[in-house]
Amino acid sequence: MWTSTGREQIRPATRRRLHDIRFAGHTPLPRKINPVTSDQTRTFDLSASFKAYDVRGIVGDSITAEIVEAVGAAFVDVLGLEGQTVLVGGDMRPSSPEFSKAFANGAATRGANVQLLDLISTDELYYACGALNAAGATFTASHNPAEYNGIKMAKAGAVPISSETGLKEIQALAEQYLNTGSIPVAETRGQIGVQDVLKGYAEYLRKLVDLSGSRPLKVVVDAGNGMAGLTTPAVLGDALLPTLPFDIIPLYFELDGSFPNHPANPLEPENLRDLQAAVVEHGADIGLAFDGDADRCFVIDENGDAVSPSAITGMVARREISRAKAQGEATPTIIHNLLTSRAVPELVAQDGGRAVRTRVGHSFIKAVMAKEGAVFGGEHSAHFYFRDFWNADTGMLAAMHVLAALGEQGGPLSELGREYEPYISSGEINSEIEDKAGAVERVRADFANDDVDVDHLDGSTFTAADGSYWFNLRPSNTEPFLRLNAEATDQATMERVRDRVLALVRR
Numbered sequence: 001m002w003t004s005t006g007r008e009q010i011r012p013a014t015r016r017r018l019h020d021i022r023f024a025g026h027t028p029l030p031r032k033i034n035p036v037t038s039d040q041t042r043t044f045d046l047s048a049s050f051k052a053y054d055v056r057g058i059v060g061d062s063i064t065a066e067i068v069e070a071v072g073a074a075f076v077d078v079l080g081l082e083g084q085t086v087l088v089g090g091d092m093r094p095s096s097p098e099f100s101k102a103f104a105n106g107a108a109t110r111g112a113n114v115q116l117l118d119l120i121s122t123d124e125l126y127y128a129c130g131a132l133n134a135a136g137a138t139f140t141a142s143h144n145p146a147e148y149n150g151i152k153m154a155k156a157g158a159v160p161i162s163s164e165t166g167l168k169e170i171q172a173l174a175e176q177y178l179n180t181g182s183i184p185v186a187e188t189r190g191q192i193g194v195q196d197v198l199k200g201y202a203e204y205l206r207k208l209v210d211l212s213g214s215r216p217l218k219v220v221v222d223a224g225n226g227m228a229g230l231t232t233p234a235v236l237g238d239a240l241l242p243t244l245p246f247d248i249i250p251l252y253f254e255l256d257g258s259f260p261n262h263p264a265n266p267l268e269p270e271n272l273r274d275l276q277a278a279v280v281e282h283g284a285d286i287g288l289a290f291d292g293d294a295d296r297c298f299v300i301d302e303n304g305d306a307v308s309p310s311a312i313t314g315m316v317a318r319r320e321i322s323r324a325k326a327q328g329e330a331t332p333t334i335i336h337n338l339l340t341s342r343a344v345p346e347l348v349a350q351d352g353g354r355a356v357r358t359r360v361g362h363s364f365i366k367a368v369m370a371k372e373g374a375v376f377g378g379e380h381s382a383h384f385y386f387r388d389f390w391n392a393d394t395g396m397l398a399a400m401h402v403l404a405a406l407g408e409q410g411g412p413l414s415e416l417g418r419e420y421e422p423y424i425s426s427g428e429i430n431s432e433i434e435d436k437a438g439a440v441e442r443v444r445a446d447f448a449n450d451d452v453d454v455d456h457l458d459g460s461t462f463t464a465a466d467g468s469y470w471f472n473l474r475p476s477n478t479e480p481f482l483r484l485n486a487e488a489t490d491q492a493t494m495e496r497v498r499d500r501v502l503a504l505v506r507r
Helices: 015-023 065-079 095-111 122-131 167-180 200-210 228-235 267-284 310-325 343-350 364-371 395-407 411-420 436-446 490-507
Strands: 057-058 085-090 113-119 135-139 148-154 192-194 217-222 244-249 287-290 297-300 331-337 356-358 376-378 384-386 427-434 450-457 459-465 469-476 483-487
Touching: 015 192, 065 095, 065 135, 065 148, 065 167, 085 095, 085 122, 095 113, 095 135, 095 148, 095 192, 113 122, 122 135, 122 148, 122 200, 122 395, 192 411, 192 436, 200 228, 200 395, 228 244, 228 395, 244 267, 267 287, 267 297, 287 395, 297 310, 297 395, 310 331, 310 343, 310 376, 310 384, 310 395, 310 411, 331 343, 331 364, 343 356, 356 364, 364 376, 364 384, 384 395, 395 411, 427 490, 436 459, 436 469, 436 483, 436 490, 469 490, 483 490
Parallel strands: 085 113, 085 135, 113 192, 217 244, 217 287, 331 356, 331 376
Antiparallel strands: 057 148, 135 148, 287 297, 376 384, 427 483, 450 459, 459 469, 469 483
């Protein structure tokens, strides 16, 4: 069932209609590349857009169709994909259709057979790369503003590509193609076709979490004008599959890459305000907020209060441990990054699992997931990873687990969530300073006489010997920010530690 919020259309356009709009009359781009010129031809340098795990830049500046075409060609060459299938999709940003076609043309020029997946969420790409065992790319800038776009790439089996596993080589070869002004044509040019994976994605997720037996729930979903506006009706609604016992109240489901209502970044509290108000207004049981490419999910309880990603990690971990044990796994492994609540490893141990702590970042998490054979992994940023989803992150599958946990019992979400949030967290606090190392050293010196342990897995984590608090300071690699996350057994201790550290950092 779908209930109108009165703020917008109730249902998004059908998948078929969107496909007709975006890819009708596709024609390959020319093979010849025209380098950017000013008074004289300049050398292409893509370092501004190639990051550690993906490509991101401002459309028309650091990311253009000609750059994307060269990246598509380099993607095929570096991964050895000539003669193989490459999957290409994109989100609702205005530049995504053009970039998808350009990448497809570059890949086909180097001999790959491309399947255009049309409008997809990032976790749809991971599904396709896993289910079809093919490498792929999707055009998205996730939660970044409208003027941005980017590329997330994966190998067959949804294996991530990072600067350490091929991204640097793709950058270098793309720069070579751009600077020479042409892409060599493979002996046999690849074909470009179209494939729809949305129904397969929805069916696969429903097999992983059976929601048909849930008690009736009223669910507000804020898609933020992002891709959850397409995937939610497919997975949780009845657009493609049988109806579930949910009354879905859609908020900002119209796909619009200009983000007219609020930025598609639910990590920022102000972007949750509309969802929180709608949950209370409609007397809903739960609210779900997705980011632009729908690979992250944030949860709101019936009172309009946020349920922390750490609590969601603990909730889903408990379900996955139980399921793995039922299948004969003695000690299921759960991955958590070092910024999640310490309640997570405590709960995992309590339930007979094994918790493994790791650095922040999806490439690290996915690598450790594979190495440890972990059943599930969670991050403080609301990225959730599943072994049954090729170790990839999917916000929709995490949301389904929360709906299942809520629907299997009769109490409200606020009550259910309390057992997973026994500690008080500061949230992430950024301090803009140039000398980040100097600030950390001031903190280390000031806490030297306190009974604390310090480790440097990712930044510096200070843990009180009596267990009353911990905090982490992490420098940003790309911005002049030092990030503080603190947690304590009570509000007063958290505030005391938080304020002490910030005073030292911002001196």
